[in-house]
Amino acid sequence: MNDNQTPIRSLKGIGEKTGKLFEKLGVSTVEDLLCYYPRAYHAYEDPVPVGELKIDSTCAVAGVLQRDACVKRFQHIQIITVSLKDETGTLQLVWYNMPFLRNTLQAGTYHVFCGKVVKKNNRLTMEQPEIYTREGYQAVRKTMQPVYGQTKGLGNKAIAKAVAQALDLRQMERDFMPSALRAKYELAELNFAIEHIHFPANKQELLFARKRLVFDEFFLFLLAVRRLKEKRENQNSSWVIKLSVEVKRLKERLPFRLTKAQEKVLNEIEWDLSGGLVMNRLVQGDVGSGKTIIAVLALLHVAYNGCQGALMAPTEVLARQHYEKMSKLLETYDIPQKLVLVTGSMTAKEKKTAYEKIKSHEADIIIGTHALIQEKVVYDKLALVITDEQHRFGVGQRELLGNKGQRPHVIVMSATPIPRTLAIILYGDLDISVIDELPSNRLPIKNCVVDSGFRKKAYDFIDKQVAMGRQAYVICPMVEASEMIEAENVLDYSKTLKEMLPHISISYLHGKMKAKEKNQIMEQFAAGEIKVLVSTTVIEVGVDVPNATVIMIENAERFGLAQLHQLRGRVGRGEHQSYCIMINCGDQDGTQKRLDILNRSNDGFYIASEDLKLRGPGDIFGLRQSGEMEFQLADIFTDANLLKTVSEEVNLLLEEDCELEKESHQELKQRLDSYLQKSYEKLNL
Numbered sequence: 001m002n003d004n005q006t007p008i009r010s011l012k013g014i015g016e017k018t019g020k021l022f023e024k025l026g027v028s029t030v031e032d033l034l035c036y037y038p039r040a041y042h043a044y045e046d047p048v049p050v051g052e053l054k055i056d057s058t059c060a061v062a063g064v065l066q067r068d069a070c071v072k073r074f075q076h077i078q079i080i081t082v083s084l085k086d087e088t089g090t091l092q093l094v095w096y097n098m099p100f101l102r103n104t105l106q107a108g109t110y111h112v113f114c115g116k117v118v119k120k121n122n123r124l125t126m127e128q129p130e131i132y133t134r135e136g137y138q139a140v141r142k143t144m145q146p147v148y149g150q151t152k153g154l155g156n157k158a159i160a161k162a163v164a165q166a167l168d169l170r171q172m173e174r175d176f177m178p179s180a181l182r183a184k185y186e187l188a189e190l191n192f193a194i195e196h197i198h199f200p201a202n203k204q205e206l207l208f209a210r211k212r213l214v215f216d217e218f219f220l221f222l223l224a225v226r227r228l229k230e231k232r233e234n235q236n237s238s239w240v241i242k243l244s245v246e247v248k249r250l251k252e253r254l255p256f257r258l259t260k261a262q263e264k265v266l267n268e269i270e271w272d273l274s275g276g277l278v279m280n281r282l283v284q285g286d287v288g289s290g291k292t293i294i295a296v297l298a299l300l301h302v303a304y305n306g307c308q309g310a311l312m313a314p315t316e317v318l319a320r321q322h323y324e325k326m327s328k329l330l331e332t333y334d335i336p337q338k339l340v341l342v343t344g345s346m347t348a349k350e351k352k353t354a355y356e357k358i359k360s361h362e363a364d365i366i367i368g369t370h371a372l373i374q375e376k377v378v379y380d381k382l383a384l385v386i387t388d389e390q391h392r393f394g395v396g397q398r399e400l401l402g403n404k405g406q407r408p409h410v411i412v413m414s415a416t417p418i419p420r421t422l423a424i425i426l427y428g429d430l431d432i433s434v435i436d437e438l439p440s441n442r443l444p445i446k447n448c449v450v451d452s453g454f455r456k457k458a459y460d461f462i463d464k465q466v467a468m469g470r471q472a473y474v475i476c477p478m479v480e481a482s483e484m485i486e487a488e489n490v491l492d493y494s495k496t497l498k499e500m501l502p503h504i505s506i507s508y509l510h511g512k513m514k515a516k517e518k519n520q521i522m523e524q525f526a527a528g529e530i531k532v533l534v535s536t537t538v539i540e541v542g543v544d545v546p547n548a549t550v551i552m553i554e555n556a557e558r559f560g561l562a563q564l565h566q567l568r569g570r571v572g573r574g575e576h577q578s579y580c581i582m583i584n585c586g587d588q589d590g591t592q593k594r595l596d597i598l599n600r601s602n603d604g605f606y607i608a609s610e611d612l613k614l615r616g617p618g619d620i621f622g623l624r625q626s627g628e629m630e631f632q633l634a635d636i637f638t639d640a641n642l643l644k645t646v647s648e649e650v651n652l653l654l655e656e657d658c659e660l661e662k663e664s665h666q667e668l669k670q671r672l673d674s675y676l677q678k679s680y681e682k683l684n685l
């Protein structure tokens with residue numbers, strides 16, 4: 001394309017080491033860097049009196065120091081502290097391993113300090129604040145500074161500096177958006193938008209830049225969806241599946257009856273499978289509504305017809321769980337169909353064996369992670385592909401799937417509570433089925449939101465539940481202790497918990513563990529050998545251990561509501577009464593209000609809509625719904641109106657020029673191609 005494809009190492013100050021760190025963030029070219037948008041912005045406001053500081057907020061304070069800074073050593077850390085006094089109160093300021101600050105922080109000097117306010121040892125404290133002179137602060141006041149997602153060894157300042165350099169050196173892009181649309185919706189010019197999403201002068205400018213880029217995200221996505229729809233609609237299928245009596249028999253022998261909603265959805269799927277056209281269907285159902293059994297029955301229909309079916313999960317833990325459960329089911333009911341598991345962490349040899357079984361059709365049902373649709377995997381008669389909880393299963397992936405063999409039937413299963421009007425737009429290439437009912441043996445989860453003072457009671461409660469034969473999860477936001485972020489971490493927490501409950505078998509799980517270890521821990525937990533699992537959000541999606549009845553979420557204030565709802569969905573999956581204990585360590589009013597929504601309801605749709613009301617459309621600074629679809633900036637809930645508008649415009653555009661052949665649409669066409677190309681590439685990461 002253009003020079004923006006040059007590697008990031010061509011920038012000044014970025015050598016091999018820093019280059020590698022950028023790669024960790026998914027940034028390898030100048031273009032990637034330009035598209036590495038800030039996560040948040042820091043606005044420098046006027047300093048506030050100490051008495052008005054709110055815990056957990058980030059702000060500025062100013063004043064003259066009464067004493068020199070004091071330096072202490074604690075284990076390997078040098079701690080430097082000063083206190084700032086004004087007529088309204090006293091604030092403690094702390095820095096770690098920065099002894100040189102002693103020269104700056106002398107009695108009688110005036111400074112402005114900027115940072116996050118926390119409570120430490122019952123004292124109002126600012127940790128690692130930035131330090132400014134009066135003049136220095138004047139210069140940054142009222143500007144907005146980008147805050148980027150960072151990685152160990154690559155801090156915000158370094159990223160911002162690289163971005164600024166990239167903006168200086170970049171090749172300007174020609175704007176691909178038809179000018180009529182730009183005029184109609186008052187959209188910022190593309191190059192301007194990219195510059196100002198990184199360095200906006202003020203909120204207004206930020207919103208202007210963001211609107212353009214959100215418009216683009218929706219626009220390209222929907223163009224791709226529409227193209228898919230055109231390609232797929234009313235396509236004759238090579239796989240006309242005869243409904244199998246074995247499946248019907250199995251359904252009748254299950255330990256539970258399908259709910260009415262499950263029956264209805266299964267019917268819709270059976271109708272599609274046997275109907276002669278290629279099925280493209282979204283199955284939407286709240287956490288715990290029982291999507292998996294529907295998938296299993298559909299896969300078996302296909303297998304009994306001498307074809308192959310594949311089930312794809314977003315994580316290895318989940319893929320393995322599906323594999324184990326389905327193996328057991330086949331064994332219990334004496335079903336002769338053969339399963340095979342394909343995951344990223346298998347050895348090359350194991351993979352090879354699996355691939356051979358798939359190619360030779362020794363395997364009827366293939367379960368795995370996205371490794372399943374990579375080119376190396378050759379199927380014999382792939383008639384059905386099901387994806388489970390693949391929120392990021394983008395259009396590129398959807399298209400690629402369709403190209404595997406002779407267009408298999410496709411089912412996409414999701415627990416994301418998207419309102420129907422939005423689902424129709426976002427999944428425009430799919431028909432929609434909804435499981436809108438939970439199995440009748442479920443008791444509603446009992447919730448509570450409490451502060452950390454409640455912990456002792458919570459442990460006693462977990463102790464009792466375990467004594468009754470049940471199991472529990474404890475969720476912490478962090479893997480290990482961090483100097484910068486005050487939040488519970490899995491490693492320290494599980495140690496403490498083992499001391500508190502020495503008679504209970506407790507283990508931990510987090511994303512940095514090797515796949516093998518993770519699998520082993522999950523298996524032991526599923527088998528009931530581990531009673532309490534301390535985990536990060538790696539267990540967020542899909543994990544099903546119906547015997548677990550308590551989930552205790554530490555630092556609940558740090559999670560988005562959608563994520564909390566998913567986490568809570570790990571319990572209440574069986575006949576036992578289940579409990580969700582949310583520990584709120586935040587001090588802001590908003591946090592309590594948000595958590596109250598969850599406290600009140602277990603219904604994903606209700607939660608999503610209340611969350612939206614609380615945040616309001618256009619609120620871009622709140623906690624985002626976690627990684628919905630493949631959008632970087634857009635939030636399908638708060639940007640719902642723009643999404644609808646863009647959808648209408650895309651329809652109009654394609655009515656006028658469905659192949660994008662017009663001269664004035666050539667740049668757009670190119671852009672769409674590179675958008676899809678990128679989506680494919682992501683698959684092979």
Ligand code: ADP
Nearest residue numbers: 256257258259287288289290291292293439544
């Ligand atoms: P999700 O929709 O979140 O993927 P699952 O498919 O994992 O939910 O189902 C959750 C649990 O409910 C599983 O243990 C499953 O065996 C059970 N289950 C599914 N359908 C029913 C039903 N009709 N009656 C009772 N239990 C069911």
Ligand code: MG
Nearest residue numbers: 291292388542
């Ligand atoms: Mg599931």
